[in-house]
Amino acid sequence: MRLTKLSERRLRPACVSKKMKLSFIRPISCCSVSSPATSVKPQKPIFLRPPTFKTTISDLQKWHHWAKSLISSVGSTFLELDNGPDSELLLRELNWLVEDAIETPKSFLQQPHKNYNDNSSVAVRASLEQLYMLWKRRVEERMPFQYVVGCEHWRDLVLSVQEGVLIPRPETELIVDLVDDAIKENGELREGLWADLGTGSGALAIGIARILGTSGRVVATDLSPVATAVASYNVQRYDLEEKVHVKQGSWFEPLRDNEGEFVGLVSNPPYIPSKDIGGLQAEVGRHEPRLALDGGASGMNDLIHLCDGAVSMLRPGGFFAFETNGDEQSKFLVHYIETKKQGNFSKVKMVSDFAGIKRFITGFRGR
């Protein structure tokens, strides 16, 4: 099976030169460790950094107090402006930042500090200057909170994220549940080869790898070298190097060797119509990578490409689940598959997210 070849390649010593790789193992250049853009070094999220900075309770309180006053000046202006965070949400985020940054956050958050002259020392994972700078960027520049702390809690995972990588959304969590349902119905899917196309932080690939059986594997691809570096870092953090292979390249390009072998394809491709990019919430429009958001004029360029490619990539009976911009795109795509890909797929349907928006399309490759 090709799959075994794949793992053999993974085991190839890292000393194999890049040049050799390019000519020799071409399409499957394994894992971002060996990807062409090794220069991208993933950042460690704050909560994983050692608490090497010392500060005093009173200085920390001053920072906390300042951060809160910055929040209260926001009120609901962002909410009204572009559906951004209100002060309540920002307060919760500030608590999370404290949780991530301070070695003993509970004692700091839960004790009502009446004494502002407490000079006892606290161990912190970022310097006080960084904390000031980070919170200023959060509120004034609208930097997404997840870039501030360098991580996103997604399902039961804590994934490292940084600028240049799309922050995985709560909606996308459901794709793992959809896959879970599918593999519960068909055991073959549990042990087969999956692909996560446009993996970003690696969220879907990792989430799926954790519910697959012992021989189930996931290939995660992304065009962005930052994304592949971050995804590889996350894969490594969850000890899944044997199960998840991260590859750099556009959509199906890095998967050509395994064409027709996949039992499942998932993707959260860029799907926002180009004309809407300008009006996005500041956290998204100003900070997240356009590459991961902009789906062309209709927003469906990549989704259509994925639907087309799925025909040849999937094994008969294979499953796919793609995320879309909502009702309109989902309806269009189901119609597209039913008319243009007639006979290739079965049980094609739309699935709603928890907000009641038809967020996903799923289906099976006909047998």
Place this chain on the structure above:
Amino acid sequence: MSFLILGRRSTQLSRIPTRELFLFSCSFSSQSPNNSISNYRSTIFYSWYNSSNRRNKGFSSIFNGRAKNPSGSIWGVRFLSSEAAVEPTTADGLTVEGIIAKNWNILDDSEDDWKSHASSIAQSVHLIKKRLKWKRLMYRLEVLSAQLNKADLWDDPVHAGKISREHGSLMNKVEDVMAIEQELVEHIDMIKLAREENDPELESESVKALLGIRRNVKEKELEALLSGEHDNCSCFIEVQAGAGGTESMDWASMVMQMYKMWAQRKGYGVSVVDEMPGEIAGIKRATIKVDGENAFGYAKSEVGVHRLVRISPFDSAKRRHTSFVAVAVIPILGDGSTHVQINESDLRIERYRSGGAGGQSVNTTESAVRITHIPTGITASCQNERSQHSNKASAMAVLQSRLDQLEMARQAQMNAQHTQSLTEISWGNQIRTYVLHPYRMVKDLRTNYEVSDPDSVLEGDLDDFILSYLSTSIDKDEE
């Protein structure tokens, strides 16, 4: 430990030469901190005291206090049916009730007076029995024993497991109390003997042992307050502001803070599950999870309406305001309990406060979900976790507990007060008043217990209120 086994052992023992008996008694006494009778002397005592009946009892108490054989419950059946009537008595026929009747003065436990110790222990035993609802408990035990003896019991293993668990747990309680009674009468015998024999050392050791028992049994009085079926569970505490807008929402957040601090003082884990903040200040409603042994047993005392009287910080005219907050407490049933089966298809899961398009267009750390159980209309939500997945899991746990609570209330109308949900708590059901102005006082309307320092109470110093409520409510409704 079984009486049957004990009986066998004892008969064997009576055949064993005294030296072996000595070793045997040694090994057991040395494990027992309360039973500080010197091994050597106790051996002499037992060998001297040659009524075989009495000797059996002497050992049985040592056994009872110690190792609990898991198979004991089955043997216990025999013990109950054949020997329950045998009350521990001293050589001259003094029973625990008899000791109480003597009305010996109870002095401070620093006084070396055996009658005082004995009287205190007897009082405690009496209180514990009352709290455990002794007669009802013995009757229940008999019923369970009868069921356990049925040949077809294990045809339904789930039912059998439940029966045998309940039997075991009741048996433990009964054995604990009986062991204390037995030790009490033995030590009294020992003291009398020591006096006859003119052995002050032996006497003082027994007095010391009585003191140990006295202190130990005092702690058991408290434990006996928490003998309800779900008392040992963790729980959710829910707080909801009454009418009156910001004023009562602020009061709701003060009450919530009080419970958080109370729980922390008790060493419980505290986490906020759900919180709906007020527009200006405070909270409309909130749910916290309190994790730890007996959390429900204590917190259930707080169910009801809490009233605050103060000069409002939100009223520019500085007028006096009265605000109300309702508190509900829900036990989180352990793995051993039967949970209500939740059908996935009966659930509606919604994202709340979902903004606009969602998906890639929105970046928010807000991932709260609300789960509705369609058949009952019961909902649960959670918003304080950092992922939607975890929020959903937490909300599911709340929903499960609410449905379990509903089922409990349905099954048993008794004890209904503790199983009331927030929506059922009548605003007329005031349990406690907190007055910050014109005078300062917190008073429990059920027990009349009051303190003049509201600040300490609002900082979580609630145990006295809780214990006084538990003891009055339990001690009054039996006998």
